[in-house]
Amino acid sequence: MARPCAVVGIGQTKYKRQLPVTIDGLVREAALKALDDAELTFADVDAVVIGKAPDALEGVIMPELSLAHALGAVGKPIHRVHTAGSVGASTAISAAVLVESGRYDTVLTVTYEKQSEGNATWALSGGRSGGQGAGGTFAPWIREYIRRSNAPEHIGWTVAVKDRLNALKNPNAHLHLEDISIEKVKESPMLWDPLHFLESCPSSDGAAAMVLTSEDKVGRSPNPPAWVLGHAKRTEFSSFPGRDTIRIQAGLDCAEALYKKVGITNPRKQIDAAELYVPFSWYEPMWLEGHLIAEEGAGWKMTDEGATALDGDFPVNCSGGVLSSNPIGASGMIRCLEAANQVRGTAGDYQVDGAKVALGHAYGGAAQYFAMWIVSSELQPEFN
Amino acid sequence: MAFSPGENDIAIVGVAQTDAHARFEGPEVVLIMECVNRLLSDAKIERDDVGFTIAGSCDYLSGMPFAFVSNVDGMGAWPPVYESHVEMDGAWALFEAWLRLQMGDIDVAMVVGSGKSSPCNAREVFHLQADPYVVAPLGIDPDAMAGIQAQALVNAGKASEADIADVVVRSRANASSNPHAQLTDAVSADELLAAPYDMAPLRAHDVSAKADGAAAMLIARRDRALELTDSPVWITGLDHRIESHHAGLRDLTDSPSTRLAATGAGAFDGDVDVAELHVLHAHEEIILRDALGLDDVAKVNPSGGPLAGDPVMATGLTRIIEVAKRIAGGDATRGIAHATSGAALQQNLVCVLEGGS
Numbered sequence: 249m250a251r252p253c254a255v256v257g258i259g260q261t262k263y264k265r266q267l268p269v270t271i272d273g274l275v276r277e278a279a280l281k282a283l284d285d286a287e288l289t290f291a292d293v294d295a296v297v298i299g300k301a302p303d304a305l306e307g308v309i310m311p312e313l314s315l316a317h318a319l320g321a322v323g324k325p326i327h328r329v330h331t332a333g334s335v336g337a338s339t340a341i342s343a344a345v346l347v348e349s350g351r352y353d354t355v356l357t358v359t360y361e362k363q364s365e366g367n368a369t370w371a372l373s374g375g376r377s378g379g380q381g382a383g384g385t386f387a388p389w390i391r392e393y394i395r396r397s398n399a400p401e402h403i404g405w406t407v408a409v410k411d412r413l414n415a416l417k418n419p420n421a422h423l424h425l426e427d428i429s430i431e432k433v434k435e436s437p438m439l440w441d442p443l444h445f446l447e448s449c450p451s452s453d454g455a456a457a458m459v460l461t462s463e464d465k466v467g468r469s470p471n472p473p474a475w476v477l478g479h480a481k482r483t484e485f486s487s488f489p490g491r492d493t494i495r496i497q498a499g500l501d502c503a504e505a506l507y508k509k510v511g512i513t514n515p516r517k518q519i520d521a522a523e524l525y526v527p528f529s530w531y532e533p534m535w536l537e538g539h540l541i542a543e544e545g546a547g548w549k550m551t552d553e554g555a556t557a558l559d560g561d562f563p564v565n566c567s568g569g570v571l572s573s574n575p576i577g578a579s580g581m582i583r584c585l586e587a588a589n590q591v592r593g594t595a596g597d598y599q600v601d602g603a604k605v606a607l608g609h610a611y612g613g614a615a616q617y618f619a620m621w622i623v624s625s626e627l628q629p630e631f632n
Numbered sequence: 633m634a635f636s637p638g639e640n641d642i643a644i645v646g647v648a649q650t651d652a653h654a655r656f657e658g659p660e661v662v663l664i665m666e667c668v669n670r671l672l673s674d675a676k677i678e679r680d681d682v683g684f685t686i687a688g689s690c691d692y693l694s695g696m697p698f699a700f701v702s703n704v705d706g707m708g709a710w711p712p713v714y715e716s717h718v719e720m721d722g723a724w725a726l727f728e729a730w731l732r733l734q735m736g737d738i739d740v741a742m743v744v745g746s747g748k749s750s751p752c753n754a755r756e757v758f759h760l761q762a763d764p765y766v767v768a769p770l771g772i773d774p775d776a777m778a779g780i781q782a783q784a785l786v787n788a789g790k791a792s793e794a795d796i797a798d799v800v801v802r803s804r805a806n807a808s809s810n811p812h813a814q815l816t817d818a819v820s821a822d823e824l825l826a827a828p829y830d831m832a833p834l835r836a837h838d839v840s841a842k843a844d845g846a847a848a849m850l851i852a853r854r855d856r857a858l859e860l861t862d863s864p865v866w867i868t869g870l871d872h873r874i875e876s877h878h879a880g881l882r883d884l885t886d887s888p889s890t891r892l893a894a895t896g897a898g899a900f901d902g903d904v905d906v907a908e909l910h911v912l913h914a915h916e917e918i919i920l921r922d923a924l925g926l927d928d929v930a931k932v933n934p935s936g937g938p939l940a941g942d943p944v945m946a947t948g949l950t951r952i953i954e955v956a957k958r959i960a961g962g963d964a965t966r967g968i969a970h971a972t973s974g975a976a977l978q979q980n981l982v983c984v985l986e987g988g989s
Binding site: 250270271272302303304305306307308309310312313314316317321322323324325326327328329330331332338341342345346348349350351365371372374375480481482483484485486488497498501502505613614616617 | 690691692695696697698700701702704705709710711712713714715716717718719720724727728731732734735736737757758760761762763764765767768871872873874875876877878881888889892973974975978979
């Protein structure tokens with residue numbers, strides 16, 4: 249039967265263009281930081297789980313092979329996950345499974361992307377030049393969300409400003425836009441109507457890592473653990489007649505399965521902080537509804553009322569989110585580890601006071617892959 | 633003595649594979665659909681009964697990033713499914729599924745491996761496995777690395793060119809009874825040794841027959857497995873290990889990662905009647921036999937192995953299927969299957985399978 253597992257170490261690189269650093273150097277930096285945080289070394293690691301978005305982004309096929317040495321994996325198992333944009337969170341979940349299954353006591357999990365060594369929009373367009381990229385896929389769905397929910401157009405700008413202001417408190421964030429404002433977002437070039445340039449994520453290089461360990465080994469690491477209370481993944485087809493791309497069934501099912509596993513009955517009240525995968529501003533209200541946090545049609549009201557701000561009642565993306573840093577393959581894991589940071593009390597200037605339960609989330613493909621986890625400062629928190 | 637499963641033991645309850653097509657005139661998703669439909673119908677199980685699905689494939693073979701996304705169409709994902717994907721051979725997808733079932737909350741998992749290598753030049757694609765700064769620019773691909781490894785083996789006196797040819801002779805002969813194999817014509821060692829070198833001392837026939845194909849498997853926890861089949865094949869051990877990609881840091885004439893994985897999987901804890909090895913270059917069988925301690929009793933690659941048909945990304949999972957078929961059919965009681973990834977046997981997985989209920 250599944251045994252408890254906790255995050256005991258977290259490591260991140262700075263997210264930015266990092267041409268002077270090799271991919272090996274990037275992943276090793278994050279891995280060593282996570283091990284340092286856990287006060288462990290590579291010798292304490294039983295298995296390594298690595299994830300990234302498609303190999304075409306850097307032109308290195310099956311990178312676990314050439315990175316095994318840099319990650320101290322020689323002589324050990326190394327497992328490579330790829331589930332499109334959700335991969336970072338899926339990788340965290342696969343790593344947790346390795347511990348929860350009882351097979352491995354301590355697992356190092358690392359995700360990365362080095363977008364400056366490739367052409368992300370080309371790769372995200374299925375390797376076709378002139379492709380529409382991710383924004384081109386999502387913009388029509390966002391317009392449909394706006395039509396259905398009657399959301400005012402400033403909602404997208406509000407999310408963009410909020411996340412960029414949060415990013416100013418996060419030293420690892422790629423974008424530190426000191427002068428960000430609603431006016432700046434609104435006046436930035438229109439990329440895919442209704443998404444302006446400043447409502448879109450950047451292209452970042454970077455790596456993120458975590459050390460996960462079993463209950464009986466948690467005490468080896470001095471910093472507070474983040475207990476993995478539960479996780480869920482769901483997938484549906486990219487497209488079929490009648491597919492609801494606004495209120496996506498796989499997303500709803502994923503959230504429902506997760507809350508049921510953890511014992512959450514009122515996510516808005518019982519979750520203290522959420523890191524949602526929001527690469528384009530409008531996905532904040534869409535996911536608040538699409539993951540059963542807000543009623544259908546009411547997600548944008550949470551944004552509008554400031555509920556999702558750092559000092560709101562349901563803070564979202566206190567780290568600055570994907571809108572402020574997007575090393576694609578790592579972005580989902582960053583959501584999971586920032587959730588862990590919140591419940592460990594190690595989120596620094598963007599800490600939510602007293603956060604006890606936090607949600608990490610990622611999605612990918614044509615908004616068809618979902619991966620989520622909930623972490624807590626307590627192994628068995630009381631929900632009321 | 634027959635294996636006696638505990639509550640948390642996991643068995644293979646159904647398998648399916650396509651032919652190893654030299655060139656399949658259709659998309660990869662059709663190969664998967666063919667395989668999955670047959671798997672579910674043979675096992676008399678509905679899609680809804682599968683608690684977790686995981687696939688292994690490689691985008692680069694199709695020349696399209698996110699190619700695996702389309703593969704979901706062949707596996708089925710409506711209503712939404714609990715699904716995952718590894719960018720590895722399907723054998724590694726099985727590794728994750730096997731551990732996932734041990735958590736106890738779901739009973740049945742489906743594992744798929746698929747690849748369509750015919751649209752590309754596999755050597756050009758797989759040379760991108762090397763590190764991108766130092767080795768890849770030199771253009772050293774896995775076949776070239778295999779030639780270096782085979783030469784090291786010959787130089788060390790651990791094998792002769794005739795020994796390497798014998799591996800091919802036996803593989804082709806064994807493949808004659810495998811309906812899914814690609815190369816089934818009988819060959820003699822003399823005619824093989826007369827062929828010109830490709831990557832000396834390897835010749836073209838020493839390299840696996842790249843193919844398009846898919847393989848799929850259903851695994852279940854003990855109680856569900858016993859409901860689903862009269863001939864469960866228990867996965868009693870599964871482990872995998874990697875070595876450095878720096879060839880200069882390795883003894884290429886040995887495979888310590890295979891030995892470690894075999895130890896971790898418990899392969900040495902009993903007799904082995906049958907072994908299916910992921911042999912992509914003929915000399916590798918000699919290295920693997922040594923690392924796995926396979927004596928003359930064990931049947932090695934009775935299916936013909938990858939030298940007779942290599943559905944890239946499904947080949948490792950197919951090795952496990954081939955052993956499972958022999959155990960389920962009563963031809964063997966305990967067997968091992970091996971899968972590999974990377975150049976010159978860099979990463980190796982060993983799976984131990986046993987019959988019994």
